Amino acid sequence: MKLLKHGLLPIVATLMASPALAQAPASVTVTVDTGKPGAKIEPAVYGQFAEHLGRGIYEGLWVGTDSKIPNTNGYRNDVLAALRHLKVPVVRWPGGCFADEYDWRDGIGPSAKRPVRINRHWGGVTEDNAFGTHEFMNYSEMLGTDAYVAGNMGSMSPRDMSQWMEYMTAEKGSLAEERKKNGREKPWAVKYFGVGNETWGCGGSMRPEYSADLHRRYQEFVNPPAGKKLIKVASGSNGSDYNFTDVMMREAGSKMNALSVHYYTLPTGKWDKKGAATGFSEDEWASTLGRATFMDELITKHEAMMDKHDPEKKVALYVDEWGTWYDQESGSTPGFLYQQNSLRDAEVAALTLNIFHRHTDRVKMANIAQMINVLQAMILTDKGRMLLTPTYHVFDMYVPFQGATPYAADVKGPTYEKAGFKVPMVDVSAARGADGKLYLSLTNTDPNKAARVTTNLSGNARGRILTGPAIDTHNTFEQPNTIQPAVYSAHSSGGKLTFDLPAKSIVVVAVE
Structure with a gap:
């Protein structure tokens, strides 16, 4: 009705x-x-991505306890309800490129005492770290989703990464006591941990050989408590760089549970002029759908590289960044990557999800970029107002495919x-x-x-x-x-x- x-x-x-x-x-x-x-189609194929970028976190997920926007402990209620309806299986955080400069200690302790940093990658705006480890992990529990934490291999030490994991998951010890002092008595469950992000680019401009060596080193120090399982995700290829996958699997395949790949759909295929989110021609409709279906060839060729070194398919392939990327909306803050979302985006989502359904022997997770107010978002907000995008509706319609047998x-x-x-x-x-x-x-x-x-x-x-x-x-x-x-x-x-x-x-x- x-x-x-x-x-x-x-x-x-x-x-x-x-x-x-x-x-x-x-x-x-x-x-x-x-x-x-x-x-089986793993529910995690319907995963989300929430980076400290634009209004994705602030105003998107988090408004703070002093906000007039209805919220629960700072989390806006309308967005939380909408995401719960999607049965979101996993959320990747805090980035993206933001993760490659992120010091997890900036985001713990009393909010008023947290340092203010510059978000160099996304608009050069200040980041007050009001949304940190506690806020994300607690939100994951409220949402009923698994946490996928992306670690900083680009500019921090293995020890930092190790201590972050201990802070989140340890039952006892000094870091556990610090967590308790900051308001969280029992450990959180961290199911997935990204050992670095886009090491070929903003994560360090690394050659695949060097990236593989660093992965081998860092992953050794990232471990959950005894008896707990952690899925370690290696930073993989940029689009069709199949050699990157080949080298990572050859040199570090035995030291990972999953390998990532990132691919974005641009109507023009050109980063300097990607095309508009609305008001586009049928030519751009066709080019966008055509470039979206390239995902099938992309996965097939990455799988072939993985099969060379892992014929038993022990290492999963995670497409942990995907979606449409247009020229951001006129008048929006530069670097915030805010774009409208149309029927064309819904078609891209449906075609892409169908492709993932055809590669379930390797593709065990995918994270659309991004959840709110950024790129191919589920939800757009304007202060106290919220709307659901066509992409949201596709994810809603596709909920029965989570855990289904294709x-x-x-x-x-x-x-x-x-x-x-x-x-x-x-x-x-x-x-x-x-x-x-x-x-x-x-x-x-x-x-x-x-x-x-x-x-x-x-x-x-x-x-x-x-x-x-x-x-x-x-x-x-x-x-x-x-x-x-x-x-x-x-x-x-x-x-x-x-x-x-x-x-x-x-x-x-x-x-x-």
Whole structure:
């Protein structure tokens, strides 16, 4: 009933009946092979990234106890509730490049006595360290998520890293007593620890050989208490630098539990002029989706390098930074990386998550960049106001895929081609959820043409659809519900489930 109040069903009906869709829909067939299950989709594939960058932490997660914005112990209530709804499995913090200059001792003790530093990487603004170890770890518990702490291998010693871990996890000893004095009696659970970040760039401009040597050294001193398990994550490649992965695995593969890779989708592929978040052309729609689907080739080639040294797949691949990166919004603070989020971002999210579902034997975690107010965010805030982005809605629709068992899905149909880029018109992912239901996601990448998808499945299929009238349909603080999911159901044709997909749409259903 809530969807009807927002008028979303009439919007979908209008899209289905629009002149652009009056032409015959493209014919697509999908065959799901439930006899070929893959490795489980780890919930951590739906992980988030929260860096001390722009308004991601301050105003995003944290407003402080003195704020007029409704909060609990300084954490804003509306954001916390929205994130809980997503069942966020893991959050990576404090960076990113911020982590490479971060001294964990700056963020403990009485807030008024914490030092003020310059955030050199992100806008040159001051960082008062009001949000530190206690604030993050306590927030992780409130959110019900696992903590992924990124350690500073770029500018601190192994001893510093070791002591940070001890401070967070020790039952006894001087650092445990210091933690207790600062307000936390029992140790926190740290499941993941990043041994450095982007060592090829802001984390030290290292050659892979040197990065591998430093990883071997630092990881030796990062250990949890006896009987506790810690997943140690090595800093890996920048995009398609497959040699970096090869060297890291060859020289340090036995000293890590996971290796990271970072990849961002830029409409133009150029860092000096990336393209706008809204008001873009269909050429940029196509180039963005095309560059997003490069993730599949990227993972495949990194996996091949890992297989050379680890054929048993003991080391996981973590895509712990991914998402769209546009020119930041005009008028926003330089270096804050604030951008709008449109239907195009929703399509990128769906296509990327589907790719992760196809690589579950290696890809065990992914962290979209970033959670709030930065890059491809779940949530945008403006002081006391909050809105949910199209990307948030995709993550919401995809919640049943967390912990699900994926199946191979063969798709036969046309491609969408524009501006030299070519992607499948319809992309599909299928999986058996933890609740025993079969879930199916279908994404129509063509912004102009509908598709009729005939499957080999039978029964009933109900779920939700996300679409909009324009390729850059987005929510604003004045109109926060312009785009959000509406109810959707498939129909049966000849005993087989058939899906009518409007142009530029994403559908997720449960098949029963």
